[in-house]
Amino acid sequence: MDKETAAHHFETSKLKEIVMQSRDIIYYCRIKPKPQVLFVNGALEQYFGRGSVQLCYEHPEHIYRHLHPDFRDIIQKKWSGDFDYDKPIIQCWMDENGRERWFEEVATPVYEKGELVAIHGILRNIDGWIQLQKDLEYRISHDALTGAYSRDYFERLLKRYDKEVDVPMAIILCDLDELKTVNDHFGHREGDRLIKEAAKILMNFQSEKVLVSRIGGDEFAILVIEMDLSEVKKLVEKMDEAINGYNNRDWPMKMSYGYAYSHSSKGNMEQLFEEADRNMYINKFGKKE
Numbered sequence: 285m286d287k288e289t290a291a292h293h294f295e296t297s298k299l300k301e302i303v304m305q306s307r308d309i310i311y312y313c314r315i316k317p318k319p320q321v322l323f324v325n326g327a328l329e330q331y332f333g334r335g336s337v338q339l340c341y342e343h344p345e346h347i348y349r350h351l352h353p354d355f356r357d358i359i360q361k362k363w364s365g366d367f368d369y370d371k372p373i374i375q376c377w378m379d380e381n382g383r384e385r386w387f388e389e390v391a392t393p394v395y396e397k398g399e400l401v402a403i404h405g406i407l408r409n410i411d412g413w414i415q416l417q418k419d420l421e422y423r424i425s426h427d428a429l430t431g432a433y434s435r436d437y438f439e440r441l442l443k444r445y446d447k448e449v450d451v452p453m454a455i456i457l458c459d460l461d462e463l464k465t466v467n468d469h470f471g472h473r474e475g476d477r478l479i480k481e482a483a484k485i486l487m488n489f490q491s492e493k494v495l496v497s498r499i500g501g502d503e504f505a506i507l508v509i510e511m512d513l514s515e516v517k518k519l520v521e522k523m524d525e526a527i528n529g530y531n532n533r534d535w536p537m538k539m540s541y542g543y544a545y546s547h548s549s550k551g552n553m554e555q556l557f558e559e560a561d562r563n564m565y566i567n568k569f570g571k572k573e
Contacts, residue, residue, distance in 0.1 A: 365400040446552070450550035452509075461540055485523070486504055493508065
């Protein structure tokens with residue numbers, strides 16, 4: 285073997301070793317004349333189980349049973365050629381244990397006479413990055429003390445339902461009574477505990493249609509989406525019953541409520557908030573008379 289051939293053999297062997305030992309999924313697939321996996325490295329089996337590589341060679345379509353339904357359209361575009369291959373593809377798959385696994389893919393098309401005939405690419409696992417993003421999004425949209433939605437998130441929802449989405453809407457405002465007295469006599473730690481307990485009670489009613497936010501020190505705002513007025517009234521009654529249930533414990537909790545309702549949210553959210561706020565203070569000061 286001459287020096288040039290030996291060097292080529294070494295480089296090829298080294299490259300093959302790097303590819304085979306890579307933790308990223310590396311593949312080469314034919315599209316035409318028929319779908320066929322020509323190469324995929326063993327990293328695939330880290331996520332989809334032993335034997336998944338061989339299964340890809342025998343049944344190329346099998347692996348797509350693991351693809352999350354939300355990403356089928358974008359992957360279909362990748363294989364059809366109707367895609368910007370300069371952009372990475374963020375996608376979610378379900379591993380052999382049914383867990384979500386996230387990947388960033390860089391795909392490169394292969395053309396023959398102007399026709400897309402194959403694709404090769406690399407998929408890198410980004411579970412850690414996705415989790416970090418979710419954690420940051422949670423911190424931005426949730427209140428640190430109580431775990432309820434934050435004031436910023438509440439205001440974003442107000443804007444969305446005022447400008448973009450038109451549905452029946454109610455706003456319920458809740459305010460703890462005599463929190464200053466608790467803080468003055470027992471300290472702010474006890475006051476914070478009371479706020480957290482109040483949030484926990486209100487969040488027991490949370491659903492896709494009932495969203496609880498902490499918008500001030502002891503004030504909560506609840507959006508009630510696509511319910512009728514009678515349902516809103518029952519919801520407030522149940523919340524009040526739950527608060528009164530807490531009052532049977534060592535330290536009583538007192539809360540004032542105010543709500544406003546409209547059959548149409550669009551263009552009415554600021555007015556709804558102001559009306560709910562007035563009603564809450566009527567309820568609060570009515571107790572003192």
